[in-house]
Amino acid sequence: MTTTKLARPERFFEDRFGLTSSALERLLGSHLAGRVDHADLFLEYRVSEELTLEEGAVKKASRHVSQGAGIRAQSGERTGYAHTDDLALPNLEEAARQARAIADQASSTTAVAVGSGRPHDLYALAEPPVNAALDRKVALLLKMDAAARALDPRVKQVIASLGSEDVVVLIATPSGWTVGDVRPLTRLNVTVIVEENGKREIGAYGGGGRVPFDFFLEEDRWRRYTSEAVRQATIKLHAVEAPAGEMTVVLGPGWPGILLHEAVGHGLEGDFNRKQTSAFSGRMGQKVASDLVTVIDDGTIANRRGSLNVDDEGIPTRRNVLIEKGVLVGYMQDRLNARLMGGEPTGNGRRESYAHQPMPRMTNTFMLAGQDDPADIIRSVPHGLYAVNFGGGQVDITNGKFVFSASEAYLIEDGKITRPVKGATLIGSGPEALTRVSRVGHDLKLDEGVGTCGKDGQSVPVGVGLPTIRIDGITVGGTQV
Amino acid sequence: MLDLLSDVLKRARERGATAADAFLVEDRAFSAQVRLGRVDTVKHAREQHLSLRVFSGRSAAAASTSDFSRTSVERLVDEAVSLSRITAPDELSGLPEASVLAREIPALDLDDPTGHDLSPEEKIDLARRCEAAALGADPRITNSEGGDFADRRARYAYAASHGFAAEYGTSSFSLSASPVASENGHMQRDGWYHVTRKRARLDSPEEIGKTAARRALRRLGARQVKTAQVPVVFDPEVAASLVRHVAGAVAGPSLYRGASFLLGKLGEQIAAPGVTIIDDGTIAGGLGSRPFDGEGLPILRTVIVDKGVLTSYLLDTYSGRKLGMASTHHAARDGSGVTVGTTNLYLAKGATDPKDLIGSVKQGLYVTELIGFGVNGVTGDYSRGAVGMWIDNGELAYPVEGITIAGNLLDMFRAIEGVGNDLVFRDRTAAPTVLVGRMTVAGA
Numbered sequence: 001m002t003t004t005k006l007a008r009p010e011r012f013f014e015d016r017f018g019l020t021s022s023a024l025e026r027l028l029g030s031h032l033a034g035r036v037d038h039a040d041l042f043l044e045y046r047v048s049e050e051l052t053l054e055e056g057a058v059k060k061a062s063r064h065v066s067q068g069a070g071i072r073a074q075s076g077e078r079t080g081y082a083h084t085d086d087l088a089l090p091n092l093e094e095a096a097r098q099a100r101a102i103a104d105q106a107s108s109t110t111a112v113a114v115g116s117g118r119p120h121d122l123y124a125l126a127e128p129p130v131n132a133a134l135d136r137k138v139a140l141l142l143k144m145d146a147a148a149r150a151l152d153p154r155v156k157q158v159i160a161s162l163g164s165e166d167v168v169v170l171i172a173t174p175s176g177w178t179v180g181d182v183r184p185l186t187r188l189n190v191t192v193i194v195e196e197n198g199k200r201e202i203g204a205y206g207g208g209g210r211v212p213f214d215f216f217l218e219e220d221r222w223r224r225y226t227s228e229a230v231r232q233a234t235i236k237l238h239a240v241e242a243p244a245g246e247m248t249v250v251l252g253p254g255w256p257g258i259l260l261h262e263a264v265g266h267g268l269e270g271d272f273n274r275k276q277t278s279a280f281s282g283r284m285g286q287k288v289a290s291d292l293v294t295v296i297d298d299g300t301i302a303n304r305r306g307s308l309n310v311d312d313e314g315i316p317t318r319r320n321v322l323i324e325k326g327v328l329v330g331y332m333q334d335r336l337n338a339r340l341m342g343g344e345p346t347g348n349g350r351r352e353s354y355a356h357q358p359m360p361r362m363t364n365t366f367m368l369a370g371q372d373d374p375a376d377i378i379r380s381v382p383h384g385l386y387a388v389n390f391g392g393g394q395v396d397i398t399n400g401k402f403v404f405s406a407s408e409a410y411l412i413e414d415g416k417i418t419r420p421v422k423g424a425t426l427i428g429s430g431p432e433a434l435t436r437v438s439r440v441g442h443d444l445k446l447d448e449g450v451g452t453c454g455k456d457g458q459s460v461p462v463g464v465g466l467p468t469i470r471i472d473g474i475t476v477g478g479t480q481v
Numbered sequence: 482m483l484d485l486l487s488d489v490l491k492r493a494r495e496r497g498a499t500a501a502d503a504f505l506v507e508d509r510a511f512s513a514q515v516r517l518g519r520v521d522t523v524k525h526a527r528e529q530h531l532s533l534r535v536f537s538g539r540s541a542a543a544a545s546t547s548d549f550s551r552t553s554v555e556r557l558v559d560e561a562v563s564l565s566r567i568t569a570p571d572e573l574s575g576l577p578e579a580s581v582l583a584r585e586i587p588a589l590d591l592d593d594p595t596g597h598d599l600s601p602e603e604k605i606d607l608a609r610r611c612e613a614a615a616l617g618a619d620p621r622i623t624n625s626e627g628g629d630f631a632d633r634r635a636r637y638a639y640a641a642s643h644g645f646a647a648e649y650g651t652s653s654f655s656l657s658a659s660p661v662a663s664e665n666g667h668m669q670r671d672g673w674y675h676v677t678r679k680r681a682r683l684d685s686p687e688e689i690g691k692t693a694a695r696r697a698l699r700r701l702g703a704r705q706v707k708t709a710q711v712p713v714v715f716d717p718e719v720a721a722s723l724v725r726h727v728a729g730a731v732a733g734p735s736l737y738r739g740a741s742f743l744l745g746k747l748g749e750q751i752a753a754p755g756v757t758i759i760d761d762g763t764i765a766g767g768l769g770s771r772p773f774d775g776e777g778l779p780i781l782r783t784v785i786v787d788k789g790v791l792t793s794y795l796l797d798t799y800s801g802r803k804l805g806m807a808s809t810h811h812a813a814r815d816g817s818g819v820t821v822g823t824t825n826l827y828l829a830k831g832a833t834d835p836k837d838l839i840g841s842v843k844q845g846l847y848v849t850e851l852i853g854f855g856v857n858g859v860t861g862d863y864s865r866g867a868v869g870m871w872i873d874n875g876e877l878a879y880p881v882e883g884i885t886i887a888g889n890l891l892d893m894f895r896a897i898e899g900v901g902n903d904l905v906f907r908d909r910t911a912a913p914t915v916l917v918g919r920m921t922v923a924g925a
Contacts, residue, residue, distance in 0.1 A: 050817055054738065057569030062543035062817040063560045065553065066530075077516070082525040085547040095525065101601070102523040134567050157738050193739045193859065200739060202859040242864070244887065244923035245708035275516070277624055277661050277670065355526060392854035394866070398661055398670040399703070401883055403853035403866035425855035425864040425885050427923075477855065477864040477885025479921040481708055 009170040009180025013043050017087045024172050027089070031096035032073055033174035036103050038335060041096075041172045042070040042312065043087070044354040048165035049130050053141040053158070061134075068354035071095045074336055075103040081357045119179060119309040119316050122302045123210035128184035129164040132213040137162050140188075140222055147226045148192050152234060156200075157193035160226075162186070164213075171314040179314040185209070185305065185461060187450060188216050190226050194233040203233025207448030209305045225448075232389060232408050235420045242409065242424035242478025248381050249426065249471045250412065252388035253374070253445035257464030260295055260365050261453065262393040262402035263430045264288070268322050268330070269348070269360040269455075270337035272397050279400030279431050280328065288328045289434030292370050295323040297332055299347055299363030305449040306364035306463035310347070313358050317347035322365075323434070332360045352458040362453060366465030370440025374468035377439045379415040385476055386410045386417050387426070400430040403477075425477040433474060441468030482507065482648055485549065486640035489533060489558060494642060496562040498535040500576050501642045504775065504814040506530045508635035513601065515608040516627040517616075523601060534818050535561045539570035543818040573802040576776065579643045581808070583779035586647050586772045590765045593652040596680035597634055604630045607656060607686050614690025615660035621701065622694050626659035626670060632680070637771075639814075645777040653768070654680045658693040662701050669700035671850075676908060678766050696849070699870070703880035705924040706871055712845035713886055713920045714838055714872065717903060719848050720912035724758055724828050726890055728910075729858055731785060731793070732811075732821040733800020742861030742891055743791060751791045752894035755831055758786040760795065760811070762824030769825040769909035775812035776819060783809050789895075795821050828912035831900030835914035838899045840875035846922050847872050848886065861890035867922075884924040893917050 013019045024041060032039035045067045052060040068085035069092055080102035082095035129137075144160045164186040172178040189206035205228035207221060216222045251259060264280070272278035280288065289295070299308050299317025308317045313335050322330050333341070334349030337360055350361035378386060386409060393404030405425045410417045446465035453462040486503045493501040510526040531554065532545035542564035546557045599607075612628025631654070638648035657674035673693035675684040715723065727743070735741040743751060762780035764770050771780055776798055783793050796804065797812035797819050813822025839847060848869040855864035864887040870877040901914030 057571070058567070059541065059569050059571050059574070060543075060818065061564040061568045062545070063557075063564060064544065064816050065546040065548055065557065067548050068528075078520050079522040080524075081522060084527045085529055086527065086549075091527070095527075098525040102520055134564075138567060157740070159738065195739070200744075200859050202740060202857065242887075244885075244921045246925055275624070275626070277626060277668065279668070355528065357522065357524070394852040394854070396670070396852065396868075398668045399700075399882060401852075401866065401868075403855070403885070405853055405855035405864065422860075422862050423855060423857055423864060424887065425853045425866055427853075427866045427883055427885050429883060475705075475883065475885065475923055475925070477866070477887050477921075477923045479864075479887045481710055481921060 009168050009182065010178065012045065012168050013170055019043065019087065021178065023089060025176055027092055027096060028172060028174040031093060032100055035100065036073045036075045037339065039073045039174055040313065042354050043170040044068055044167060046165055046167045047130055050161065050163045051137055051141060052161040053145055056145055058138045058141055069095065070354040070357065071099045072357060073099040073103040077340060078103045079336065079357060083355045119181065120300055122300065122307050122309055123184060125184050125212050127212065128166040129186040129213040130166045136213065140216060144190050144222055144226045147223055148190065148230055151227055151230045152194065154194040154196050154234060155192050155230060156195045159191045161189050179310055181309045183210065186211060188222065188225060190229045192229045192233050194237060196237050199237060201233045201236040203229040203236065205229040205232065206450050209449040210303050210307060235408065239420040239422045241480040242421040243385065243476055243480045244478045246473050246475045248384035249474050249476065250378055250381060250384060250386045251466060251469050252386065253441065253443045253466055253468050255447040255464065256387060256390055257366055257447060257466035258390050258393045258404050260367055260466065261362060261464050262395045262404055263428060263433045264295060264323065265362050265365050266395050266397055267400065267430050268332060270331045270333040270341060271360050273331055274337045274341050278397050283328050286328055287326050288431055289323050289326040290437045291326045292440045293323055293326050293434050293437050294368040295365065296321055296368065297362050297365045301364055304364050304463050305451065305461045308363065311349045312351045313345065313349035315345045315347045315349060317363060320346050332362065334358050334360045350460050352460055356458045359455060359458065361455065361460055362462050364446065364463035364465065366444065366446060367467060369442050369444035369467045372439045372441050374441040374443050377441055377468050377470050378412060378417060380439060380470065381412045382414060384412045386412050395430065401427060402430050403427045421478065426474055427477060428474045433471065436472045437469050438472050439470040443467050482636060482638040483640060483646050486638055486646065489554060490640055490642050492555060492558045493535050493562060496559060497537060498562050498565065499538055500536040501534060502576060503531065503533045503640055505638045506635060508633055510631065510633040511604065512629065512631035513605045513608045514627045514629045515605060515612050517625055518609065518613065520605055521627055523605065532814060532816055533557060533561050535565050536575055537562065537565040539572055539574050540565050540568045541574045542568055545816040573799060576641055576643055577778060577798040577808060582645045582777045583773040586649065589770045589772055591649065591651040591678055591770060593679045596652055596654060597632055611656050611658045611686035611690045614687040615658040615694040618691050618694030619698055621662050621664055621698060622660045623663045624661035626661065628658045628690065631655045639777055641777055647773060649772050652678055654683055656683055656686060656689055658690045660694050660697050662697040664701045669697050669703065671696035671700060676768060678768060700868065700880045703882035705883040706881050706922065707925055708923045710919055710921050712842045713917045714842060714845065714847045715915045715917065716847065716849050717905065717912055717914055719851050720828065720915040721908065721910045722851060723915065724826055724912050725910055726856060727758055727785065728795060728823050728826055731795050733794060733796040733804065734821060735858060736794060737800055737803040740859050742859060746791050747794065749791055750789050751891060752786055752789040753897040754789045755900045756786055756789050756894060756897055757784065757829040759784050759829060760823050760826045764825050767825040768906065769823065771824060774810045775814040778808060778810040778812065780824065781810050795823065797821050823910065825906065826910045827904065828900065830902050830904035830913045833899050833901055835901040835903050838901055838914055838916045839872055839877065841899065842872045843874060845872045846881065846886065847877055863888050863890050863893065884922055886920050886922055888920040893920065
């Protein structure tokens with residue numbers, strides 16, 4: 001198997017494609033310099049691999065290479081963007097001409113300050129998992145299959161997959177400033193189908209991050225993912241109809257933090273607020289949550305799925321406070337929206353690939369821990385829902401309505417967790433939901449590293465986190481009236 | 482393109498692969514977004530992608546690249562062949578039999594050679610007119626996420642080592658507007674769009690813009706309703722999503738994994754007699770049409786549900802063999818190999834005017850948008866966020882939001898009491914208005 005040693009980004013693009021720093025400088029200088037408010041070149045080279053086990057064997061394996069350049073020119077609110085996956089210099093020159101054509105005259109003379117501070121070093125790996133030995137990966141997937149089947153005879157199907165990638169990026173501006181990053185990312189997933197008396201259910205679990213392959217072997221993580229998938233699937237076999245209507249909901253720690261991502265996260269992205277199309281527009285400094293609620297977006301946590309050394313515009317990531325003790329204090333910004341709103345970029349300018357232009361996006365979004373014992377929080381609820389695992393969520397930025405779908409939930413009756421209920425979607429209003437948070441646990445947990453956020457057709461890896469919290473009133477979309 | 486594919490297959494054989502097939506896409510795309518009358522973003526794209534599947538005996542592997550340099554393509558082939566040596570053999574894997582490959586490539590009129598001949602300025606102007614029509618429709622339209630025009634021209638080629646090589650081209654054009662309406666400090670956004678393979682067939686920018694404005698305006702003043710079990714009318718856009726759930730559940734991989742609520746239901750009544758669902762890849766100029774599937778098999782018209790009875794699964798060669806059935810020619814290519822995909826998928830139209838479907842409901846919900854992912858494909862359990870209008874005595878009375886609709890897909894399809902006569906293909910999947918007799922609406 002050929003492996004690609006992905007060294008320093010500058011050297012990488014020079015060695016492989018002949019794109020020397022002087023060639024890039026000429027390209028940007030002759031086609032973009034001085035005529036626009038901001039211009040940049042984004043070079044990307046991505047190697048990815050996917051191994052999938054089903055029916056007890058790894059029958060599917062694939063390896064992919066994608067490469068390309070995105071060139072952007074901005075003036076005022078205008079963006080010209082061109083991308084190509086042919087990195088020959090004449091192609092890049094054509095792309096630069098196309099990008100510039102629309103943004104031809106600068107509207108302002110103030111150049112954006114390049115983000116202060118140095119890039120972080122959050123995920124340097126001796127060997128990215130995409131280059132790890134294939135036999136070790138196959139062995140891991142086979143162990144998960146055997147473990148799942150040994151755990152419960154009702155397990156009828158196990159699908160386990162290991163997907164990993166290594167991405168080299170280089171960002172350059174006409175001033176000669178360049179910054180690069182090498183970004184490993186891996187995700188291990190297991191899905192089981194269980195069957196009992198002709199009734200089938202599904203359970204899925206997984207984790208990962210910008211971590212080495214051995215991460216999955218440490219602390220028996222692979223075994224925990226497997227047993228979680230089996231546990232969730234078998235519990236659902238006996239779930240009763242979920243309730244319908246507004247009620248008190250307790251969210252468990254970790255992945256239920258998707259609440260924050262949908263209820264407030266997207267609404268606090270700079271683009272929607274510049275355009276005044278967010279339900280949070282113009283609410284800076286106002287109370288949007290209960291005093292117990294502090295929400296952070298932090299791209300600087302080592303080895304996390306949502307972390308970045310620099311964002312996709314070359315700005316070092318930061319720990320940004322979005323809501324402090326219930327008060328809205330910060331938006332997430334990319335360069336364009338920061339410039340137009342008179343703020344500074346916050347390290348949240350992200351893109352799916354060279355084929356996409358950057359937008360303000362979340363990194364790892366979580367709520368700070370509170371004082372309460374999680375068991376006390378459950379005891380405090382006479383009648384409600386305890387939701388611990390979720391599928392995806394979605395939000396309508398403009399009216400603020402958001403949903404997130406519980407995949408594992410229980411009734412709370414007289415302060416006790418009783419019966420499991422079927423999956424149900426929860427719906428609330430972003431600017432209101434967090435004002436109803438009445439208890440916050442001391443058990444903040446970040447998710448396992450499986451989140452992917454979609455916006456405007458672009459997917460990026462993200463993280464969420466939450467302590468156990470109580471929400472006094474949110475609509476639960478079950479069938480039991 | 483076919484020369485490159487031929488070289489790739491030749492090298493795969495030389496490196497020891499016993500069989501191989503390869504798929505290639507090249508495209509050029511342009512998009513323009515105008516916001517509040519001013520150019521926001523103009524995007525030019527040039528993309529290419531080669532994907533390869535190789536077999537070493539009964540073991541398979543896949544690889545793909547966007548780098549067409551000789552060394553990179555050679556490396557791709559070598560990596561795919563070495564990967565296929567570590568995967569487990571599967572006696573059912575392999576290319577389809579040569580005898581079932583498409584012999585003729587039908588002309589489906591999928592491209593528009595002259596449609597792309599507009600200058601960037603003219604394309605920007607279409608987006609501008611579309612947004613302007615929305616902004617000018619009513620003083621309560623106060624803001625906008627923009628007007629968009631996009632066009633894309635692509636060529637696809639497929640070749641397999643047992644003797645298939647063909648290519649075809651497509652065009653697509655889209656125009657949309659996303660206005661924001663506001664009243665009493667509350668905002669609502671909505672939008673409207675059109676996608677076609679011929680530019681001349683695009684709805685006028687003014688028509689799209691005005692419809693977008695009407696949709697945003699009708700949401701103003703939306704409120705929650707009380708939790709209740711009532712009839713639910715799905716407008717064509719959201720009814721199409723129900724058809725997609727059926728297609729997902731009859732896709733071969735869902736079935737052989739036991740992950741489908743329609744498992745073992747072939748030949749059974751799974752929906753009301755008014756329900757007929759068809760996948761037809763042969764429609765001339767269709768957005769989902771293609772002259773052959775992802776394994777080179779001729780494209781067909783497949784009746785999936787006939788008057789409520791499940792009559793066909795959607796299978797590629799491998800999932801067909803797993804189920805002891807023939808492929809239904811629904812192989813689609815993705816980077817990782819072959820999956821099952823639909824072409825032009827639709828719920829056949831009924832005889833009822835949609836107004837009469839709404840008119841037949843005393844108290845109920847008319848759904849115009851669904852959000853979230855609350856669908857369990859294994860059990861059919863269904864729970865999603867909804868936006869729409871409350872139906873009071875057969876009339877659309879007021880807008881509602883902040884609610885969910887829930888049930889089970891199998892129960893919902895059996896409870897379809899009416900299918901509208903308003904089928905229009907705006908996208909690859911389409912449906913007319915549908916009335917489901919009873920669902921749980923959760924609200925306040």
